[in-house]
Amino acid sequence: MPEMQLPPLNVAIVGLGTVGSGVARVLLEHPERIARRCGRPVVLRCAVARDLSKQRDVALPPGVLTDDVRRVIDDPEIDVVVQLVGGIEPARTFMLQALQAGKDVVTANKALIYEHGGEVFRAARDTGRVVAFEASVCGGIPVIAAIGQSLAANQILSIEAILNGTSNFILTGMFSERVDYAEMIRRAQAAGYAEADPAMDVDGTDAAQKLVILTQLAFGTRASLSEFAVRGIDSLELADLLYADELGYAVKLLAVSKLAAGELEMHVQPTLIRKDRPLAGIGSVYNQVSIKGDVVGRTWFSGLGAGRNPTASAVLADLIDVAVGRAALTFDRLDVWGEHPPVPVKRAEDVEARYFLRFNVEDRPHVFADIADILGRNQISLASIIQHEAPELEERELQAEGGRRKAEDGTRTDPSLSQLSTLNSQLFPVVPVVVMTHRTSEGRFRGAERELQQLTTLRPPWVRMPVAD
Amino acid sequence: MPEMQLPPLNVAIVGLGTVGSGVARVLLEHPERIARRCGRPVVLRCAVARDLSKQRDVALPPGVLTDDVRRVIDDPEIDVVVQLVGGIEPARTFMLQALQAGKDVVTANKALIYEHGGEVFRAARDTGRVVAFEASVCGGIPVIAAIGQSLAANQILSIEAILNGTSNFILTGMFSERVDYAEMIRRAQAAGYAEADPAMDVDGTDAAQKLVILTQLAFGTRASLSEFAVRGIDSLELADLLYADELGYAVKLLAVSKLAAGELEMHVQPTLIRKDRPLAGIGSVYNQVSIKGDVVGRTWFSGLGAGRNPTASAVLADLIDVAVGRAALTFDRLDVWGEHPPVPVKRAEDVEARYFLRFNVEDRPHVFADIADILGRNQISLASIIQHEAPELEERELQAEGGRRKAEDGTRTDPSLSQLSTLNSQLFPVVPVVVMTHRTSEGRFRGAERELQQLTTLRPPWVRMPVAD
Numbered sequence: 018m019p020e021m022q023l024p025p026l027n028v029a030i031v032g033l034g035t036v037g038s039g040v041a042r043v044l045l046e047h048p049e050r051i052a053r054r055c056g057r058p059v060v061l062r063c064a065v066a067r068d069l070s071k072q073r074d075v076a077l078p079p080g081v082l083t084d085d086v087r088r089v090i091d092d093p094e095i096d097v098v099v100q101l102v103g104g105i106e107p108a109r110t111f112m113l114q115a116l117q118a119g120k121d122v123v124t125a126n127k128a129l130i131y132e133h134g135g136e137v138f139r140a141a142r143d144t145g146r147v148v149a150f151e152a153s154v155c156g157g158i159p160v161i162a163a164i165g166q167s168l169a170a171n172q173i174l175s176i177e178a179i180l181n182g183t184s185n186f187i188l189t190g191m192f193s194e195r196v197d198y199a200e201m202i203r204r205a206q207a208a209g210y211a212e213a214d215p216a217m218d219v220d221g222t223d224a225a226q227k228l229v230i231l232t233q234l235a236f237g238t239r240a241s242l243s244e245f246a247v248r249g250i251d252s253l254e255l256a257d258l259l260y261a262d263e264l265g266y267a268v269k270l271l272a273v274s275k276l277a278a279g280e281l282e283m284h285v286q287p288t289l290i291r292k293d294r295p296l297a298g299i300g301s302v303y304n305q306v307s308i309k310g311d312v313v314g315r316t317w318f319s320g321l322g323a324g325r326n327p328t329a330s331a332v333l334a335d336l337i338d339v340a341v342g343r344a345a346l347t348f349d350r351l352d353v354w355g356e357h358p359p360v361p362v363k364r365a366e367d368v369e370a371r372y373f374l375r376f377n378v379e380d381r382p383h384v385f386a387d388i389a390d391i392l393g394r395n396q397i398s399l400a401s402i403i404q405h406e407a408p409e410l411e412e413r414e415l416q417a418e419g420g421r422r423k424a425e426d427g428t429r430t431d432p433s434l435s436q437l438s439t440l441n442s443q444l445f446p447v448v449p450v451v452v453m454t455h456r457t458s459e460g461r462f463r464g465a466e467r468e469l470q471q472l473t474t475l476r477p478p479w480v481r482m483p484v485a486d
Numbered sequence: 487m488p489e490m491q492l493p494p495l496n497v498a499i500v501g502l503g504t505v506g507s508g509v510a511r512v513l514l515e516h517p518e519r520i521a522r523r524c525g526r527p528v529v530l531r532c533a534v535a536r537d538l539s540k541q542r543d544v545a546l547p548p549g550v551l552t553d554d555v556r557r558v559i560d561d562p563e564i565d566v567v568v569q570l571v572g573g574i575e576p577a578r579t580f581m582l583q584a585l586q587a588g589k590d591v592v593t594a595n596k597a598l599i600y601e602h603g604g605e606v607f608r609a610a611r612d613t614g615r616v617v618a619f620e621a622s623v624c625g626g627i628p629v630i631a632a633i634g635q636s637l638a639a640n641q642i643l644s645i646e647a648i649l650n651g652t653s654n655f656i657l658t659g660m661f662s663e664r665v666d667y668a669e670m671i672r673r674a675q676a677a678g679y680a681e682a683d684p685a686m687d688v689d690g691t692d693a694a695q696k697l698v699i700l701t702q703l704a705f706g707t708r709a710s711l712s713e714f715a716v717r718g719i720d721s722l723e724l725a726d727l728l729y730a731d732e733l734g735y736a737v738k739l740l741a742v743s744k745l746a747a748g749e750l751e752m753h754v755q756p757t758l759i760r761k762d763r764p765l766a767g768i769g770s771v772y773n774q775v776s777i778k779g780d781v782v783g784r785t786w787f788s789g790l791g792a793g794r795n796p797t798a799s800a801v802l803a804d805l806i807d808v809a810v811g812r813a814a815l816t817f818d819r820l821d822v823w824g825e826h827p828p829v830p831v832k833r834a835e836d837v838e839a840r841y842f843l844r845f846n847v848e849d850r851p852h853v854f855a856d857i858a859d860i861l862g863r864n865q866i867s868l869a870s871i872i873q874h875e876a877p878e879l880e881e882r883e884l885q886a887e888g889g890r891r892k893a894e895d896g897t898r899t900d901p902s903l904s905q906l907s908t909l910n911s912q913l914f915p916v917v918p919v920v921v922m923t924h925r926t927s928e929g930r931f932r933g934a935e936r937e938l939q940q941l942t943t944l945r946p947p948w949v950r951m952p953v954a955d
Contacts, residue, residue, distance in 0.1 A: 043639060043781055054638045056819055151636075157782040159636030166812070167620075167628030169523045170512060170802030295788065298767050305786075312512055313626040313789065313799035317774075319764065320785035330782035333639030341819055343635070346810050350525055 023057035026340045029089040031111055032101035033066035033073065033082075036125055036152070039329035040099060040336075042075045051333070055340035063089050090114045097339050099332060100124040109133050116140045116148070121344065123335040125152035125328050131226040134233070147348040149335035154227045155180060157327030158320040159334065160306045164234045165351055171310025173235035175275035177485065180227040182302035182322045183211045183218035184250045184270040188287075189300040192258040192267075198251070210302050220249035221270065225285045228272040231306070234351070236274065238281055238359040245283035246365045246459055253287055257375055257480050260403070260451045261289050264373070267297035271485060280363040284459075289373050289484040295319075296485070366460025370483035371400070374452040377476035379445040384474040391472075395465035396457060403451040447476050453484070492526035495809045498558040500580055501570035502535035502542065502551075505594055505621070508798035509568060509805075511544045520802070524809035532558050559583045566808050568801060569593040578602050585609045585617070590813065592804040594621035594797050600695040603702070616817040618804035623696045624649060626796025627789040628803065629775045633703045634820055640779025642704035644744035646954065649696040651771035651791045652680045652687035653719045653739040657756075658769040661727040661736075667720070679771050689718035690739065694754045697741040700775070703820070704743065707750055707828040714752035715834050715928055722756055726844055726949050729872070729920045730758050733842070736766035740954060749832040753928075758842050758953040764788075765954070835929025839952035840869070843921040846945040848914040853943040860941075864934035865926060872920040916945050922953070 028044070030037050044051060044061045052058045064077055065086050089095055090111075098115040100122050102108040108129050115122050117140065124130070129137070130153045141148045151161045155178075164173065179185050186208075187201040194201075202219070205211035217223045225247045229240050250270050261268045271288035274281060290297040295317050299305045304322030309315045321327035338344035378384045389399065462481060469475055497513070499506045513520060513530045521527045533546055534555050558564055559580075567584040569591050571577040577598050584591050586609070593599070598606070599622045610617045620630045624647075633642065648654050655677075656670040663670075671688070674680035686692045694716045698709050719739050730737045740757035743750060759766040764786050768774045773791030778784045790796035807813035847853045858868065931950060938944055 039781075047641075050641065051639065054819060157785060159632060162631065162636050163628060166807065167631050167803050168799065169806045170520065170799050172516075172519065293767075293769075295764070295767060298762075298764060300762075310799065312508075312795050312802070314796055316626060316787075316789035318785075318787055321783050326781050327783055330637065330639050330779065333781070334636050337638045338635065341815050343812050343815050346812050346815075350523060350810055 023340075025058040025060045026055060026097060027060050027062045027095045028097045028099060028336065029063040029065065029092075029095045030061065030099045030101060031065045031086060031089060031115075032103070032108075033064050034101065034103070035325040036328045036332065037064070037066075037099070037101040038073050038075045039325040040101070040332050041077065043329060043333055045075065045077070051337070054337045057340060059336065059340060062095055063092065065089060086111055089120075090118050093119075095120060097121045097123060097336060099336065100126065101332070102126070103128070105129055105132060109137070112137050112148075113140050116144045116146050119144060119146065121147040121149070121339050123149045123152070123332055123339065125150075125156075125332055127153040127223075127226055127230065131229055134230070135239070141348065147339060147344045149339060149344045149348070150230075151335050152328050152331035154230050155304050155306060155318075155322040156320070156324060157330050158304055158306060158318050158322060159331070160231065160308075160318055161234065162334075163306075163308060163316070163318055164231065165347060168308060168310050168313055168316070171312045173276075174309045174311055176228070176231050176235055176273070176306065176308055177275070177296065178224075178228070178231070178272045178306040179269050179296060179299050179304050180224040180272045180306070180322065181218050181221075181270055182304055182324075183215060184221075184224070185299065185304070186210045186302045187219065188250055188253070188258065188268055188270065191253075191255050192262065193300075195255065197255050198253060219251045221247040221285045222249075224270060224272045228274055228283065228285060232274040232281065232283065235308075236276070236281055236360045238362060240281070240283055240362045244362045244365065246286055246368065247284070248286045250287050252478065253480065254478065256449070257287075257373075257482070260375060261373065261482075262292075263403075264289070264451075264453070265292055266290055266373075266484070267292055268482065269296060269299070271296065273485075276360065277363070279360065281360045282363050282368045284365070284368060284483070287482045289482055291485070294485070364460075366463060367458055369456050369458045370486070371456050372397075372454045372462070373480075373482045373484060374454065375449065375480040376478065377447045377449050379474040379476065380448045381445045381474070385450070387472060388469065388475060391465055391468045392454075395461045395468070397461050397465055398455045398457070400453045400455050402453075404448060492809075494527040494529045495524060495566060496529050496531045496564045497566045497568060497805065498532040498534065498561075498564045499530065499568045499570060500534045500555060500558060500584075501572070501577075502533050503570065503572070504794045505797045505801065506533070506535075506568070506570040507542050507544045508794040509570070509801050510546065512798060512802055514544065514546075520806070523806045526809060528805070528809060531564055532561065534558060555580055558589075559587050562588075564589060566590045566592060566805060568805065569595065570801070571595070572597070574598055574601060578606070581606050581617075582609050585613045585615050588613060588615065590616040590618070590808045592618045592621070592801055592808065594619075594625075594801055596622040596692075596695055596699065600698055603699070604708070610817065616808060616813045618808060618813045618817070619699075620804050621797050621800035623699050624773050624775060624787075624791040625789070625793060626799050627773055627775060627787050627791060628800070629700065629777075629787055630703065631803075632775075632777060632785070632787055633700065634816060637777060637779050637782055637785070640781045642745075643778045643780055645697070645700050645704060645742070645775065645777055646744070646765065647693075647697070647700070647741045647775040648738050648765060648768050648773050649693040649741045649775070649791065650687055650690075650739055651773055651793075652684060653693070654768065654773070655679045655771045656688065657719055657722070657727065657737055657739065660722075660724050661731065662769075664724065666724050667722060688720045690716040690754045691718075693739060693741045697743055697752065697754060701743040701750065701752065704777075705745070705750055705829045707831060709750070709752055709831045713831045713834065715755055715837065716753070717755040719756050721947065722949065723947065725918070726756075726842075726951070729844060730842065730951075731761075732872075733758070733920075733922070734761055735759055735842075735953070736761055737951065738765060738768070740765065742954075745829065746832070748829065750829045751832050751837045753834070753837060753952070756951045758951055760954070763954070833929075835932065836927055838925050838927045839955075840925050841866075841923045841931070842949075842951045842953060843923065844918065844949040845947065846916045846918050848943045848945065849917045850914045850943070854919070856941060857938065857944060860934055860937045861923075864930045864937070866930050866934055867924045867926070869922045869924050873917060
C-alpha cells in the first residue's frame, strides 16, 4: 500500500434514514477499507437527523449526531456533504448552501436532480465544487459511471431500462404467483418494496424521472415528463401478463430513450419484451439498463436499483471518487446541463411501435367490424387477433369466484375480476379479445381511442402496450 | 462546452490489427466527440504496423503509418502509447520502453497483463506513468472500472463470469441448433469467432487468464493457472447439453473466484447453471460478469467481450481517462500487484460442488453397483440417477446416422457419434447414465476417477461438470 499523503477527508451525512445509516455503517465498520480505496482516512464528522431520539442500528461516535444542519454548513473542516434528505425542500437549500460553503456534494436524491439539476450543477460549477449523483439512478448499478466514463467514446444510440424495482416486483410476482395487481401491491408493501402510497412507483413517474436524468447524460437533452408517453403498471391485470406470455413475451415497465433520425424517442410504458431478451429475464426488485453505443454495441448493467445497501454502495463509490480527486475531473468533463444543442425529443404522438391490445366486446354481430373499422380509418392495421378463452381460464374463474366472495364480504376487489364473474348473466356474453397490431403511432391510437370510447359494445378494460423492437 | 485549456494529447497506436484499426477509425472519424470527452483534442500522431503494404479499412493521414516502433519511443511529443501488439514479445519490450520513455500506456493485451502484469505495473509506478488495461478483460464490458471504482466500497465476495465468447458461441449454438461440437467449431471459424487454432479459447486457458486478472483486482491475490481447476468445453457433447436442459440447467464455461472462509475458491469449467439465473441466458458471443459485493449485493455486467469495436470502445475509454487525468488517479489507488497479504487460493482438491456426471456402461448385472461402490468409498454420494434413453433420441439417431454416412464418405465425424451408432452391435448393449451427486470435492473425484479407469465395463465418455451454487 502506498504511503498516505493526503489529509483525512471530513464527511457529513445530512439525512440519517435508511440509506444514510447504511452509509454511516460502512464508514464506521470498514474504515481501513475505505481509507485504502481513498488513499486517506475518511472521518464521519457529523450526521444530521431530524429526530435525535429515533432508534438507529448504527452506533455513531459521541458528538457526531445533530439535528442542526448549520453545524455542517458552518464547519469549514467538512469537505464533503452526503446529502440524503429526500424530496425537494429543504434538500435543495441544503445542497446549495453546502456548495456555497465550498463543500463537494454526494447525493442520492433523484427527484432533486430531476427537478433542479440545472441549478445545482451551475452552483457547483460557480463554486468550483462537485455534485456526484451515481446513487440517484438505479442504486447499486453504476450506470452514471458507465455513460459518463466507460462508454465515453460512444455516441449512445439507445437506453432501454427497467428502472423501477417496485413495479418489477409486482409484475414478476403477478405472473409467477398468478395473483392480481392489488394482491401484489399488498405483498410489496409487506416486503418493504412499496411505500404506503406507491403512486410514484407504479404510475411510471419514478422511472420517467430517472430516464430524464440518463437521457440528459447520454444525449444532452433535457426532457420533461409532459413531452413523452408515461404510463404505469397500475391498470394491468394478470390476464395481460398471461396473454403476453402465450404470445412469447414478458411484460416489463420499460423506459426507453432512443436516437432515431436525429430525434429522441422516449417513453415509459408497460411493454412486451420477447422472452429471450435479457430485459425479459429481470425479476423481483432488480433493475437493468441496456445501453447501445455506436462503438461498443449493446451492453447490459443489472443489480439492485434501490434499498439501503445498494444505494449506500453507490454513495460511497462517489465519496471515494471525491476523495481520490476523480469526481472533480469527471464532473468537469460531464457533458450534461451543457451548452451544446441537444437532440430534440420526438413528439409523443409520432413515436411508432407494434402494439398489444386487450379489450372486451359484446359477442354479437358486427361488433368487431366496428372496432376494426375505427382502427383501420386511423391507419392502425391488425397483424393478428386472438379471440378465445382467456389463458389459464380455470384459475381466472377461481379468482373471479374469490373476488365475488370478497365483494360479498364487503372487502375490496378488483373491478375487472368482478366484471368477469358477471359475464354469463348478460344478454350478449362479453368476450375478451387480444390484438397485435402492425407498426403504428401513438398519435393514431389517441385518435382511434376517442372514437372507440363512443362504442357501447366495447367494454372495459382497454389495455394497450407497445412491443419492444 | 467549457473552453479547452489543455494542449492536444498526442497518441501512437502500436499494432494496427483489428482492434488497432478500430481505435484509429474512431479517433479519425469522431475527433470532435473525443475532444469533447477529453477536454482537449486527441491527435493520432503515429501508427505502427508490421506490414506497411497491408490493405486497411482506415485511411490514415499522411506520415502517420510506420513500421518503426522507435519512432514512437523516441518521439518526446507522444504522450500515450496504445499498445495493441498481441502475445508476450515484443509487446512486453515495447511496453516497458514506452513507460521508460515517459509515456502512459493503454493496452488490450490480456496475456501480457496476465504473465507480466507485476513487471509492467512496477515499471509504470517507477516512472510515474499509467498502465490502463480495461480492454484486456471482456472488451466492451467495463468490468475493470466496476471492480476498481464503482464497487470500490465493497469487499468483493464473488466473481462468476462467462469470459470466453468463442466457447459461449459454441455451447449456445450446439444447444439451439442441435449440432455437435465439431460442427460448431467450424461455424465459429466461419463467422470469425474462432481462430484457426481455437485451443486457448475452448480449453479454458483464455477464461482462466482473465479470471486471474479480475481476481487480482478484486482480492489482491495473484493466482497461477496450475493452482485451480481449468477445464474447457472441448470434451462436451450435445448430449450433455440436452441432459442438462432436461434437468433444468444451461451449460456455460463458467469462471469462478469466490471468497469462502478466508480462502479463494477458483475454477474455470463447463458448469450447470439453473435456467432462471441471468448467466444461463447469455447467448452467442456475449460475456457476462456477475459480481457480488458485501454492500451492493449482486450485480451483472454484460456485453461483447471481444471483437474490433467493443474492444476499441474500452481502449478509447482508457484513453479518455488518461487525457482527463482520471487514469493516473485510478492507477495510483488500484489495489493490485500490491504489498498487503493476499487471500490464499484454496487447494483445487478441496473445492466442493454438486456434480453432473455422464458416462456409458455395459448394460449387464452389477456394473452400476461397481461404479456406485467406487464413488461411495470416495465419499461421493449420489443424489439422483437418470438411466433412460437419451433426450431427443430420434434426433441423435439421425445425427448418428448422418455421422455414419459421413464416415462412409471418408469425411470426418465426431467419434462419440460413431460410437453411438455401433451400440446395437455389441454383446452387451452400452447404455448412457447421468448422475447428479450431492456436494463433494474435486479431490474425491480425482481419487474415484483413478479407480474408475480400471473398470472395463465403464465406457467413454466420462463427463463431469459442477453445478453452480
